[in-house]
Amino acid sequence: QITLKESGPTLVKPTQTLTLTCTFSGFSLSSSGVGVGWIRQPPGKALEWLALIYYNDDKFYSPSLKSRLTITKDTSKNQVVLTMTNLDPVDTATYYCARRPTRARFDPWGQGTLVTVSS
Amino acid sequence: QSALTQPPSASGSPGQSVTISCTGTSSDVGGYNYVSWYQQHPGKAPKLMIYEVSKRPSGVPDRFSGSKSGNTASLTVSGLQAEDEADYYCSSYAGSNNYVVFGGGTKVTVL
DSSP: OOEEEEEOOSEEOTTOOEEEEEEEESSOTTSTTOEEEEEEEOTTSOOEEEEEEETTOOEEEOTTTGGGEEEEEEGGGTEEEEEEOSOOGGGOEEEEEEEESBTTBOOSBOOOEEEEEOO | OOSBBOOSEEEEOTTOOEEEEEEOOTTTTTTOSOEEEEEEOTTSOOEEEEBTTTBOOTTSOTTEEEEEETTEEEEEEOSOOGGGOEEEEEEEEOHHHHOEEEBOOEEEEEO
């Protein structure tokens, strides 16, 4: 069974840096073709893709957020970490991580973690 | 504003069919057969329903089907059931620069 779970702070102040961890089981991020991505969803709004990292350490970022994002992996710990700098209240959202078995899909998704940016 | 355009809402009575469109460009939907669809119930994580335009993951009912014509992909839910009431999002691979794009979501209501 493949599972993913996001963890990190629930409240962050404006201008601070957010660090989220995705801990997964049931698959290996050293397997060819496999990736893990981050997607967020502001309350009542649509999904927005943020970043992807693949088994070979290839990394891809949303063009609109690229300057603020860093994605890394720790294969031995089965973890993927997303860092977002200079938080703003508009970054308030539920942040999901998901497995990317091929370029075609995200499956499955973690349960998500709500991050609120407020002073 | 989302990269892919979906109607905000769609509805149908139990047993009927509903089709949701997802319009992109030749750089995403039209350029690759890598369109996927996700179902999201309130307060829950999205669930993959269709990938590579028309493939269904194991466990997804065959009432769900996908297709594509040009820059527009479609998801059809046949034989609507109460549990199909949810938000549906399309997504597409968008090449090595934009990489992944999502639609704005469609709320499906079962009347």
